[in-house]
Amino acid sequence: MGLKRISIVLSVFLLAASVFSADIEEMDSRAQEHYDRKEFTSAISLWLAILDLSPGNEKIQSKIEMIYDLKQRKDVSLQRAKLNYRIALKNFDSNYDLAKRRARLAIDDYIEAYRIDPEDQEVQLLKDDMKVLNDRISAEEERQRLSRELRMKADALAVRAAQEMEKENYPAALAIWNEILSFLPQDVNAQEGKRKCELAIQNRIRFETIKSFIVKGKTLFQQKEFRGARLAFSQALNLDPKNREAKDYLRDVEEELNKLREYEQRRVQAESFYQAGLQSVSENDFVQALDDFESALALIDNYRDARQRISDIARLRKEYEEREKTRRLQTIDREFQRGVISFTEGRYREAISAFDRTLTLDPGNSQAKEFLRRAKDAEREMAEEVVDEFSPYYDIVNSLVVSGKALFQRKKYQESREKWAQILNLFPKNAIAIEYILKCDVNLNPERYRTFADRIISQAKEDIASRSFKSAVRKLELIKSIQPDYPGLSALLARAGNAARSPAADLKPGVVPADPAEIERRLRLAAQYFQRGGRENYRLALENYRWITERNPENIQAVIGRNKIESQLRIGQAAPDRPAARTLTAEQRALVNRHYYNGINFYTNNDFRRAIEEWRRVLAIDPNHVKARNNIRKSLGFLGR
Numbered sequence: 001m002g003l004k005r006i007s008i009v010l011s012v013f014l015l016a017a018s019v020f021s022a023d024i025e026e027m028d029s030r031a032q033e034h035y036d037r038k039e040f041t042s043a044i045s046l047w048l049a050i051l052d053l054s055p056g057n058e059k060i061q062s063k064i065e066m067i068y069d070l071k072q073r074k075d076v077s078l079q080r081a082k083l084n085y086r087i088a089l090k091n092f093d094s095n096y097d098l099a100k101r102r103a104r105l106a107i108d109d110y111i112e113a114y115r116i117d118p119e120d121q122e123v124q125l126l127k128d129d130m131k132v133l134n135d136r137i138s139a140e141e142e143r144q145r146l147s148r149e150l151r152m153k154a155d156a157l158a159v160r161a162a163q164e165m166e167k168e169n170y171p172a173a174l175a176i177w178n179e180i181l182s183f184l185p186q187d188v189n190a191q192e193g194k195r196k197c198e199l200a201i202q203n204r205i206r207f208e209t210i211k212s213f214i215v216k217g218k219t220l221f222q223q224k225e226f227r228g229a230r231l232a233f234s235q236a237l238n239l240d241p242k243n244r245e246a247k248d249y250l251r252d253v254e255e256e257l258n259k260l261r262e263y264e265q266r267r268v269q270a271e272s273f274y275q276a277g278l279q280s281v282s283e284n285d286f287v288q289a290l291d292d293f294e295s296a297l298a299l300i301d302n303y304r305d306a307r308q309r310i311s312d313i314a315r316l317r318k319e320y321e322e323r324e325k326t327r328r329l330q331t332i333d334r335e336f337q338r339g340v341i342s343f344t345e346g347r348y349r350e351a352i353s354a355f356d357r358t359l360t361l362d363p364g365n366s367q368a369k370e371f372l373r374r375a376k377d378a379e380r381e382m383a384e385e386v387v388d389e390f391s392p393y394y395d396i397v398n399s400l401v402v403s404g405k406a407l408f409q410r411k412k413y414q415e416s417r418e419k420w421a422q423i424l425n426l427f428p429k430n431a432i433a434i435e436y437i438l439k440c441d442v443n444l445n446p447e448r449y450r451t452f453a454d455r456i457i458s459q460a461k462e463d464i465a466s467r468s469f470k471s472a473v474r475k476l477e478l479i480k481s482i483q484p485d486y487p488g489l490s491a492l493l494a495r496a497g498n499a500a501r502s503p504a505a506d507l508k509p510g511v512v513p514a515d516p517a518e519i520e521r522r523l524r525l526a527a528q529y530f531q532r533g534g535r536e537n538y539r540l541a542l543e544n545y546r547w548i549t550e551r552n553p554e555n556i557q558a559v560i561g562r563n564k565i566e567s568q569l570r571i572g573q574a575a576p577d578r579p580a581a582r583t584l585t586a587e588q589r590a591l592v593n594r595h596y597y598n599g600i601n602f603y604t605n606n607d608f609r610r611a612i613e614e615w616r617r618v619l620a621i622d623p624n625h626v627k628a629r630n631n632i633r634k635s636l637g638f639l640g641r
Contacts, residue, residue, distance in 0.1 A: 024050055028060065038117055040067050044601055051597060055590055061597075068600045072634065074116040078123065081109035085126075085133060086255070089248070096140060103133050122606070129251075139186035154180050154187065161193055170200040192244045199240065210240045217249055226256045265609065266299040269636065273299070274306055281309070286317045288623060299636060325571055332362045332567045337560050339368070343375050344556065351375040362567050367549075367559065397423055397430075404436055413440040431478065438482050453479055453486065464496050472496040519548050519555065526561055538565050584622060592622050599631065608635040 031046035044067050050060045084106035091099035110130045114123050157180050164173035174197035180190040200207040217232030230253045236246040277292030290313050293306040339354030355372035358365055404419035417440040423433035434456070441449035456475050463472035476493045479486050522544040529541035545562035548555050584592065599614035612635050618628040 024054060024057075031063075035063075035067070038119060040071070040117060040604055043067065044604055048597055048601055051593070055593055061593075064597055064600055067604055068631075070116055071604045074113045074120065074123075077109045077113040077116070078120075078126070081106045081113060081126065081130075084109065085129060088133060089136075092136060092140060100137060100140065103137050106130070107134060135186075136188055139188045142184065142186045150183060154184050154190075158189060158193075161190075165193070165197065168200075170197045173197050174201065188244075195242065206239055210236045210243065210246075213239070214243075214246055214249070217246070217253075221249060221253060224256075226253050226260070229253050230257065263300075266636075267303075269609075269612065270296040270299040270303045270306075274304060277306070277309065281313075281316065284320050286313050286320070289313060291629075295633075295636065298633075328361055329564075329568055329571055332358055332365070332571075333560070333564050335361070336365070336368060336563045336567075339371060339375070340556055340559055343371060343378075344554065346378075348375045348378050362570060364570050365563065365567060367563050367566070397426065401432060404433075408436060408440065411443075413443045416440055417444065431474070435478055435481065438478075442482065453483065457486070457489075457492070460492065460496065464492070469496050519552060519558075522548055523555075523557055523561075526558070530561065530565065535569075538569065541565055542569075588621050592618050592625065595621075596625070596628055599628070603631070603635065611635055 027046050027050050031043045031050075034040070034043035034046065044064060047060050047064050047067075050057060051064075054060070084102040088099045088103035088106060091102070107130055110123075110126060113120070114127075117123060157176050161173045161176035161180070164170070164176065174194060177190045177194040177197060180187055181194065184190065196207070199210075213232045213236035217229045217236065220226075220229035220232060230250065233246045233250040233253060236243055237250065240246070273292045273296040277289045277296065280286070280289035280292055290310060293310045293313075296303045296306045297310075335354045335357040339351045339358060342348070342351035342354060352372060352375045355368045355375060358368040359372065362368070400419045400423050404416050404423075407413075407416035407419065417437055420433040420436045420440070423430050424437070427433070438449060438452060441452060456479060460472040460475040463469070463475065473493065473496045476489060476496060479489055480493060483489075526541040526544035526548075529537040529544070542562060542565045545558045545565065548558035549562055552558070595614045595617040599611045599618070602608075602611035602614060612632050615628040615632045615635075618625050619632075622628075
């Protein structure tokens with residue numbers, strides 16, 4: 001029955017997975033159809049919906065990136081077309097060769113943008129301008145083909161026609177324009193002049209109204225009242241949609257208004273980057289601060305004091321690194337001292353914690369490594385000798401101790417011994433269990449007691465031979481508490497006790513202990529060198545501290561002094577810490593992807609500001625996201641075009 005249930009569940013799961021996969025494939029197919037028809041907004045919406053269902057779908061991610069790349073190419077081509085269009089218009093009368101070259105470039109770039117996305121609103125708006133530009137080239141080429149005499153004649157006639165129009169003699173001006181068009185039919189100025197004259201003759205009131213709007217628009221334009229000028233030129237075009245002068249001025253007005261809008265957008269973005277830079281400086285993230293201030297300057301040159309703040313970053317970073325180095329050295333010194341003192345007082349857990357912290361900050365600290373090893377060894381030995389309340393075996397051992405003592409007091413030595421033997425099975429060096437087993441054996445089996453006691457005495461002698469004097473003293477004190485008159489015990493105990501208290505207790509074999517007076521002299525000398533400062537004085541101080549610790553490893557003053565100098569030399573030579581690369585959680589990766597593709601969606605819809613906001617959210621989670629950073633710079637370029 002169980003296998004049948006599992007089979008049903010598995011079948012349902014596979015069916016659901018199949019339906020889910022089919023849904024994604026169907027959505028992908030529809031999106032591809034939109035893409036093939038160059039309906040990019042619809043395509044990207046569907047692909048983003050797929051990513052919501054399947055966040056790690058690399059195939060869909062690459063398709064979204066493909067749309068972004070196309071949009072980027074289209075935008076670049078369109079911007080180049082606009083730029084070359086403006087340059088061409090301004091140079092037709094003064095530098096025809098430059099104007100013609102730029103006009104051809106503008107048309108080629110426009111065609112590239114049109115091929116990528118013919119339905120784009122900006123592409124459609126620029127379509128008529130490109131047609132006018134092409135007509136202008138044709139007219140100028142026709143003009144260039146005329147003989148020099150005809151061109152001079154056309155210019156002279158154009159001047160006369162303009163004069164007649166100034167005198168409001170429109171029939172005479174019309175005749176002159178027609179004469180020019182008789183041998184130069186593509187002349188744009190003549191065509192426009194003829195059209196105006198015909199309008200003036202047919203409807204003088206309408207013509208004068210249009211003229212007054214244009215005069216008003218020109219005046220407002222010169223006064224930089226661009227919104228008023230736009231209204232005036234728009235009113236002129238409402239009455240005369242083909243009025244080229246109004247169109248040209250309206251284009252210039254829109255360009256100036258765009259500059260103002262773009263400047264305001266850049267100012268808002270620059271302020272955002274500037275404030276982010278200040279925040280980064282306050283957080284000592286100088287790499288990000290530099291990037292933020294440079295972004296502000298890329299948007300608006302000399303924005304506030306961003307340039308000065310960039311020049312201050314090197315100094316601020318150096319000051320921060322010096323502070324961090326000092327703080328780190330102080331922490332190392334404090335933790336090491338805490339560890340040494342805890343070790344000498346037998347608080348091995350605290351010592352281990354302190355030495356671990358020291359090594360985290362100063363991994364090359366050989367003294368801390370050695371003390372950590374010794375503290376761990378001592379802690380392990382103590383854990384066997386005395387099972388404290390932090391041990392997971394405490395309740396078991398404590399129960400056996402209580403039972404063992406109670407049985408011993410009732411003189412049930414065999415039952416008591418069995419309890420203590422159970423403790424020794426867990427902790428062979430447990431001091432209280434060894435003591436009571438000895439006491440039980442004294443009463444139960446004196447021969448067995450002597451055998452056991454002899455073994456402990458042998459272990460103590462081995463400790464003395466290996467210079468573990470403190471461990472030997474503990475074993476000998478145990479025998480003394482049970483049998484003070486044990487043969488040879490007093491001599492062994494005196495030897496081990498004296499050695500444990502000696503400065504040479506933990507000396508390496510072959511090292512001769514130093515005279516206490518010489519140690520004191522070297523301590524004073526090392527302190528003097530250290531106080532003087534400088535690398536050479538530190539070296540001399542260190543030589544003395546090392547000399548002392550080799551002959552008296554327990555000399556706390558020398559141990560701490562040596563550590564202080566060695567750490568300072570190591571940290572001073574080391575490169576400053578760099579923040580470790582952040583490892584993103586699954587939730588953070590999902591957020592990064594969501595904001596990144598949201599940014600692409602806004603970008604493809606020409607909403608550069610919101611695209612930048614999304615990509616900045618990406619960088620807030622993952623500062624190393626190269627694509628988001630590059631996309632922001634590209635978008636800022638379009639906002640600041």
